[in-house]
Amino acid sequence: MFLNNTYNEFIKIAAKPRSYIGLIALSVLIGVIIFAMKADGSTYISFVTASFEQTLSFSGDIMNGNLIAFIILQMLIVHIPLLVALVTGDLISGEANMGTIRMLASKPISRTQIILSKFLAGALYTLLLTIWLGFLSLYVARWIFGTGDLMVLTSDGLIIHPESDVEWRYIYGFLTAYLSLLTVSTLSICLSAFAENSIGPIVTTMAIIILFTIIGSMDVTVFDSIKPYLFTTHMAAWRSYFEDPVPWDAINESIRILIYHNVILVAIALFQFNRKDITS
Amino acid sequence: MKKVLLFLSFLLVGNLLFAQQSQVLSALVGKLNTVKDYTVDARIVAAVPMIKIKEVNATFYFKQKDKFKVDTKGIAVLPKQGFTDLNKFIANASNYMSIESAGKVISGVNTVLVTVIPTNDNQDVILAKLWIDPKKTIIMSSQVTTKSSGLMTVNYAYSDQLKYGLPSSLVFEIDVKKFKMPKSVAANIHQTDKSSENDGKDKKGKITVHLTNYRVNKGLSDEIFK
Amino acid sequence: MQNTPIIEVTSISKSFGSFEAVKDVSFHVNRGDVFGFLGPNGAGKSTTIRCLLSLIKPNSGEIKLFGETFSSNRSMILSKIGSIIEKPDFYKYLSAEKNLEIFARISGAQVNRKQIHEMLDFVGLRGREKHRIKGFSHGMKQRLGIAQTLLHQPDLIILDEPTTGLDPQGIIEIRNLILRLKTEQNKTILLSSHQLSEIELIANRMVIINKGKTLVEGDVSELLNQQEVLILLEVDNVEKAMSLIHSKFPLSSPELNASGQIELTLQKNQTALLNKELIKAEILVSALEPKRKLEDFFIKIIGA
Numbered sequence: 001m002f003l004n005n006t007y008n009e010f011i012k013i014a015a016k017p018r019s020y021i022g023l024i025a026l027s028v029l030i031g032v033i034i035f036a037m038k039a040d041g042s043t044y045i046s047f048v049t050a051s052f053e054q055t056l057s058f059s060g061d062i063m064n065g066n067l068i069a070f071i072i073l074q075m076l077i078v079h080i081p082l083l084v085a086l087v088t089g090d091l092i093s094g095e096a097n098m099g100t101i102r103m104l105a106s107k108p109i110s111r112t113q114i115i116l117s118k119f120l121a122g123a124l125y126t127l128l129l130t131i132w133l134g135f136l137s138l139y140v141a142r143w144i145f146g147t148g149d150l151m152v153l154t155s156d157g158l159i160i161h162p163e164s165d166v167e168w169r170y171i172y173g174f175l176t177a178y179l180s181l182l183t184v185s186t187l188s189i190c191l192s193a194f195a196e197n198s199i200g201p202i203v204t205t206m207a208i209i210i211l212f213t214i215i216g217s218m219d220v221t222v223f224d225s226i227k228p229y230l231f232t233t234h235m236a237a238w239r240s241y242f243e244d245p246v247p248w249d250a251i252n253e254s255i256r257i258l259i260y261h262n263v264i265l266v267a268i269a270l271f272q273f274n275r276k277d278i279t280s
Numbered sequence: 281m282k283k284v285l286l287f288l289s290f291l292l293v294g295n296l297l298f299a300q301q302s303q304v305l306s307a308l309v310g311k312l313n314t315v316k317d318y319t320v321d322a323r324i325v326a327a328v329p330m331i332k333i334k335e336v337n338a339t340f341y342f343k344q345k346d347k348f349k350v351d352t353k354g355i356a357v358l359p360k361q362g363f364t365d366l367n368k369f370i371a372n373a374s375n376y377m378s379i380e381s382a383g384k385v386i387s388g389v390n391t392v393l394v395t396v397i398p399t400n401d402n403q404d405v406i407l408a409k410l411w412i413d414p415k416k417t418i419i420m421s422s423q424v425t426t427k428s429s430g431l432m433t434v435n436y437a438y439s440d441q442l443k444y445g446l447p448s449s450l451v452f453e454i455d456v457k458k459f460k461m462p463k464s465v466a467a468n469i470h471q472t473d474k475s476s477e478n479d480g481k482d483k484k485g486k487i488t489v490h491l492t493n494y495r496v497n498k499g500l501s502d503e504i505f506k
Numbered sequence: 507m508q509n510t511p512i513i514e515v516t517s518i519s520k521s522f523g524s525f526e527a528v529k530d531v532s533f534h535v536n537r538g539d540v541f542g543f544l545g546p547n548g549a550g551k552s553t554t555i556r557c558l559l560s561l562i563k564p565n566s567g568e569i570k571l572f573g574e575t576f577s578s579n580r581s582m583i584l585s586k587i588g589s590i591i592e593k594p595d596f597y598k599y600l601s602a603e604k605n606l607e608i609f610a611r612i613s614g615a616q617v618n619r620k621q622i623h624e625m626l627d628f629v630g631l632r633g634r635e636k637h638r639i640k641g642f643s644h645g646m647k648q649r650l651g652i653a654q655t656l657l658h659q660p661d662l663i664i665l666d667e668p669t670t671g672l673d674p675q676g677i678i679e680i681r682n683l684i685l686r687l688k689t690e691q692n693k694t695i696l697l698s699s700h701q702l703s704e705i706e707l708i709a710n711r712m713v714i715i716n717k718g719k720t721l722v723e724g725d726v727s728e729l730l731n732q733q734e735v736l737i738l739l740e741v742d743n744v745e746k747a748m749s750l751i752h753s754k755f756p757l758s759s760p761e762l763n764a765s766g767q768i769e770l771t772l773q774k775n776q777t778a779l780l781n782k783e784l785i786k787a788e789i790l791v792s793a794l795e796p797k798r799k800l801e802d803f804f805i806k807i808i809g810a
Contacts, residue, residue: 015600054428056360058357059350060353099592099593102591103609104612105560106560106561106584107584107614108580148354158332160334160357162354163353165334275563277561279561279562
């Protein structure tokens with residue numbers, strides 16, 4: 001029954017026009033970035049290498065697909081959560097709004113299964129979005145710009161990864177980025193369990209992300225104790241795979257925190273939905 | 281007597297004037313001018329603070345008088361004050377005056393220090409000091425100060441291209457004091473050190489270029505340099 | 507078997523904050539019943555029905571369906587129930603066929619596409635399989651709701667206002683369908699409706715609730731004494747007619763209502779006789795119609 005309903009959920013997601021907004025928006029955004037880089041990428045590179053160029057010169061193909069993919073990820077990782085929440089924030093509250101939730105909840109499927117199948121469907125949609133992001137940013141960018149060494153600017157300095165040492169970083173990076181986006185998906189579905197309309201959970205999800213991001217970036221001692229536990233602090237963990245050396249312990253800690261968030265949010269949603277009176 | 285002394289003074293000054301170019305330097309320039317073009321395989325090892333990069337293989341192309349190209353599959357970090365700047369500067373004697381003095385011992389070689397001073401303000405080079413092996417007519421070490429890049433020290437080593445004065449390795453010492461990270465760079469989430477600037481401890485970086493398999497005067501098309 | 511209760515509601519109460527929606531409601535529905543669930547707006551009908559479908563948890567009391575409680579066997583219970591609660595809502599962006607597929611997949615029964623098409627045909631939606639619900643009228647959605655209810659062959663059917671928004675033709679079709687389900691398939695049906703005439707025609711048992719409380723429960727025929735019929739009479743000479751009725755039909759309790767009509771209660775087989783007597787007495791009859799008994803009963807019960 002659980003798998004049947006998960007299949008149902010995916011049919012519903014696939015049938016909604018808003019599900020394609022995310023995919024189309026991503027394609028357009030990445031297309032715009034690729035166009036901009038093709039037209040004037042050297043200016044962007046100069047910004048990165050400016051402080052070194054008094055003394056050093058950089059030879060070789062800096063503006064390659066690997067770098068473009070990195071730039072795209074950096075730019076979009078703030079915006080993609082909205083595209084995720086747009087769909088996943090509607091999964092429960094949208095049904096309440098439509099009235100179909102009472103049809104669903106009066107079937108011989110437990111409320112736990114209903115919620116878990118929605119989480120799973122949301123996770124699959126998020127995965128699809130991540131794969132699409134990966135395909136466009138990495139493979140399409142490589143097709144257009146070619147491939148090569150990857151130059152990454154961190155707050156510690158410039159790191160240049162040989163081409164042969166890039167692929168596995170992206171694979172792990174995308175997996176971790178997926179976990180970050182999954183946390184957004186889970187958060188929006190959890191909020192959706194409390195609402196009767198879709199706008200509330202979507203806007204609230206984005207507001208939480210913005211608030212936590214601001215708290216995380218403020219250099220104020222009073223926030224230092226909570227920063228490590230905010231999921232937004234760990235949403236950029238994917239970048240750590242491009243450090244040298246890779247801070248594995250720190251990455252594992254980020255993954256742990258994100259998993260904890262997912263588990264807790266699912267538990268809250270289950271609790272809320274199971275005890276809720278369905279009056280809509 | 282007075283007329284003789286005056287004449288001798290003029291002669292001395294004249295000699296001094298006409299004797300501005302160091303003979304060692306002139307000999308070096310003459311040797312370097314025998315290289316019309318070359319291709320060489322390079323292995324670049326950069327040890328520069330705030331830059332992490334593994335060894336990179338590249339191919340260097342050179343053609344008289346100042347065409348130079350680095351061809352690499354990856355990304356190579358090289359000193360801005362490149363391989364041809366110094367040679368280009370000293371090739372034109374009208375650009376400078378040079379003074380010889382006793383140099384230091386480098387790798388067991390008694391060198392002659394040639395100090396090269398530009399004669400006009402249009403040059404990027406402010407001052408160049410070359411420690412030259414007078415017997416083999418090769419540069420052992422150089423210290424060049426430019427307006428654009430500041431001070432650059434290079435140590436030279438040679439093996440089988442001695443006759444052309446082409447080195448087998450170059451060790452560049454880079455001044456990294458001015459390196460700064462743009463503040464808008466996405467922060468390293470795992471960074472605990474709040475400093476985003478070079479803290480001043482490692483102010484020098486080193487780039488070593490190992491050069492092997494020279495192909496000298498084989499003829500290179502200008503197309504390569506486009 | 508016929509008197510085995512399929513639904514047993516015992517003293518259920520439900521409050522939303524300080525508002526008591528349902529208070530101490532009890533009734534039972536036997537297997538094979540067409541059970542009328544009546545009450546004015548806001549009586550607590552929908553709340554009670556939602557409790558029967560585990561959409562709402564009562565604060566107290568017990569609900570048993572098929573002899574089990576939700577806590578012991580929710581899945582089995584709901585697999586045997588088909589329901590429409592208030593208006594049937596579907597996924598507007600999906601077709602009729604897709605909607606039924608979705609609900610069939612979680613209904614606990616194996617339903618294939620052929621059966622779905624047959625059901626759509628059954629409810630008069632042939633040719634609309636691929637049409638999106640967005641373009642459906644209310645009547646069409648109601649039909650689709652019934653299709654969804656019956657698709658998995660449930661034993662118990664709960665219909666909350668199934669004829670709302672239907673035209674007279676549609677109302678008759680639903681009534682006939684319900685009768686067929688009862689007589690041909692021995693389904694048990696709990697029917698909540700404002701169409702009292704429909705309840706009176708098809709229900710054999712009923713409960714009336716008001717302000718969250720049970721007022722009366724029992725057999726419809728017993729409660730309404732259906733051997734009798736209430737007549738509304740319009741005549742040209744009211745005094746003469748009243749005198750005639752008092753003499754010929756002394757037990758009929760004739761009364762004059764505010765509209766100048768005579769209301770009287772007769773045995774069913776006396777209606778024709780009344781007409782004959784009035785004509786014989788040369789009293790012109792402009793109208794002789796049975797008044798809905800249940801309506802009268804209902805208003806009296808609610809009013810009390």
